[in-house]
Amino acid sequence: MPLETSPAAGAPLLQVRDLAVEFQTIDGSVRAVEGVDLDLAAGETVAIVGESGSGKSTTAMAVIGLLAGNGRIAQGSIRLDGQELVGASESTMRGIRGAQIGLVPQDPMSNLNPTSKIGTQVGETLLAHGLATKKDVARKVVETLAAAGLPNAEERAKQYPHEFSGGMRQRALIAIGLACNPRLLIADEPTSALDVTVQKTILDQLGRMTTELGTSVLLITHDLGLAAERAARVVVMHRGRIVEQGAARQILEDPQHPYTQSLVQAAPSVAVARRRPEAFTTPTPDAAPKPVDNIVEVEGLTKLYKVRGQKEDFAAVRDVSFAIPRGETVAIVGESGSGKTTTARMLLKVVDPTEGKIRFDGADVASLKGRQLREFRQKVQPIFQDPYSSLNPMFTIERIVQEPLDFYNRGSAKDRAARVRKLLDDVALPESTLRRYPSELSGGQRQRVAIARALALSPELIVCDEPVSALDVLVQDQILTLLRDLQSEYGLSYLFISHDLAVVRLISDYVCVMKDGALIEAASSEEIFTNPRDPYTRNLLASIPGNELDIAV
Incomplete structure (x- = not known):
């Protein structure tokens, strides 16, 4: 869809000015965002950080025009490449969503239709924006999924969301978000539920794709380490307002606002932990060490599951031994699938082990x-x-x-x-x-x-x-x-x-x-x-x- 106006030379791709968002509740009108000013250049990645309720996701949803039914933009301006989005009709916003502003939402399980195949869901986006015809949509779906890093894309397109791992579902959402080569991608906590290695793989893939496409990224996250690694600039929000913004490294290595300082202080990153040895070291005892008193002793723990259609059992846990000292x-x-939760469930006696022993206070838990x-x-x-x-x-x-x-x-x-x-x-x-x-x-x-x-x-x-x-x-x-x-x-x-x-x-x-x-x-x-x-x-x-x-x- 052609833009109504052209941006001035050197103007930001996204320009937000004095934005205020309010929601109608049973207790009256509540301002969730107040006075937000934000610029995002073409090809730039900017991260908005803050705790729940800070207004970061509300700001992003206002940009893409997907506020909840009881929410509205009370004042301000949002311009994408010079075009004013505040007050735009729903038909105009439908043309902009996907084609010019893509979205990768936080929870892949609740944002994918569980009754529809992955390929069908990607294809709907391509067809809706005229990027594929019924004849070539299957081919373009496979190409789109492959570009998002999904292996065996042709087979994966025929599967349902429940047949995907968390990382695979997130790749599918990235495929949908970038299917139309948008100018701007909003990534709302795109990896918060994923293991660190899967998270890194997903973010690397997202970075490669947006760089190749020249896409700007608005990254919503509460992970300060991730923001510093993946964004050129960081915007810190607190209680609906921006309290600090600047170069990512500068903000995180030398925070000025007390709230930003508290965020950095609380961030459970290894860098912070390294600077807080008292948080994880054990004081040197005054006397000779006492014999270890183990409250739990686990020996040779194994859990096998029958798998339909396969002769061999699946080993969720294999020959695991460890102890938990009292106190x-x-x-x-x-990572997911490593067996850590299955081990915990056996210790809780929710699941019985196939082999091995668990002793609690010296007693065999199985007996x-x-x-x-x-x-x-x-x-x-x-x-x-x-x-x-x-x-x-x-x-x-x-x-x-x-x-x-x-x-x-x-x-x-x-x-x-x-x-x-x-x-x-x-x-x-x-x-x-x-x-x-x-x-x-x-x-x-x-x-x-x-x-x-x-x-x-x-x-x-x-x-x-x-x-x-x-x-x-x-x-x-x-x-x-x-x-x-x-x-x-x-x-x-x-x-x-x-x-x-x-x-x-x-x-x-x-x-x-x-x-x-x-x-x-x-x-x-x-x-x-x-x-x-x-x-x-x-x-x-x-x-x-x-x-x-x-x-x-």
């Missing part, structure tokens, strides 16, 4: 029955990855935290009520939270509720399965600090499952690295991060965004 944190890291099993369930508690789906939305916070106490009949009703209030205090939540529902809380508050529920029965071991991966850096830092404080106060032991090695370095005493179901390296956290021996571990560390940055704290 300390052991982390298991690895536990009746009263002993009930005691084990109370002593070992989980904290799950997603604070949005792990809490019953129909229960109040009081009922959620009290439910384990009710189930195991702990104390009188008065005792349970007092215990719930103490638990909320332990996780720094006000008593007013008791009568609220999960939908009324932020992600960080919900994860605090999940931690309180896990602590309700005074467990000895907590299995943390990606407990901060869905949270922004400031909230991540708060939750990690909380976990460390609770460990110190109650002598808790943690098994910490994560794909984020920067977080692992901040929280763990020991690290086990898994690949393809096998344990390939295990050592102290300091040893793993300063002297990794296996090439796979070295590759994981090298893939962490911001690994080489000298970030000021």
Whole structure:
């Protein structure tokens, strides 16, 4: 579609001026973005960073004209190559979306139609913008998927989203976003749910494609290391306003605004961890070291699954052995499919091992029955990855935290009520939270509720399965600090499952690295991060965004 006006020579491709966005709620009008000024040159990558609610995604959605139904642009100007988009008709915006502004959204599973083949979904974009005909659409779909780095593109085009891994689904979204060779691509947290090696592969591919096409990129992220590596400039947003912007390295190595300083301080990157040795080293004991007291001992753990149509069983976990010292944190890291979560599920006795032994407090977990099993369930508690789906939305916070106490009949009703209030205090939540529902809380508050529920029965071991991966850096830092404080106060032991090695370095005493179901390296956290021996571990560390940055704290 031809543009109505031509930009002045040297003018930015994207020009945002005094942008304000507001949403109508039951409590009235709420300004989510206020006074935003932003420029993006042709071929440039600019990252917008900030915590949830900062307005970064709202700003991006205003640019592409995809605000929620209760949202509207209250004031300001958005110009793409000189053409004013504020006030443009929906038919005009439909012509611009895809053709001139592409979008790679955050969650590939919810942004792909589960009932439609991948090829069909890419083809719809090509047909809608006249870039393919019914005769040649199949060929162009394969070319588009191949350009996005999908192997065996012809076969992949015939598959459904559930048959793709997370990285493959994200590649499919990149293919759709870049199918029409747009001038501008908005990438909204494009790799936040992916492992570091997959993340690096996806971002490298995205970088190559946008460079070849001369596409400008507006990158929305809460990962400061990723922003520094992938963007020329960084824009920092807080409470709907831009508080600082400039060259990426300058912003992250010498932040000026207090909020930016707090973001950098909280960023769980290896660069920051390297500058905070007190966060992960163990003080030298005053006396001779005591014999190690292991709360968990795992020997030769193996889990096999039958696979339809195949003679050989699939080994999700193969001959894994490790121990968890009492009062300390052991982390298991690895890519998706490495077997780390399956190992945790066996330790929780949710899944039975095919072979091997798990001893908890010296007792064989497989043999536990009746009263002993009930005691084990109370002593070992989980904290799950997603604070949005792990809490019953129909229960109040009081009922959620009290439910384990009710189930195991702990104390009188008065005792349970007092215990719930103490638990909320332990996780720094006000008593007013008791009568609220999960939908009324932020992600960080919900994860605090999940931690309180896990602590309700005074467990000895907590299995943390990606407990901060869905949270922004400031909230991540708060939750990690909380976990460390609770460990110190109650002598808790943690098994910490994560794909984020920067977080692992901040929280763990020991690290086990898994690949393809096998344990390939295990050592102290300091040893793993300063002297990794296996090439796979070295590759994981090298893939962490911001690994080489000298970030000021």
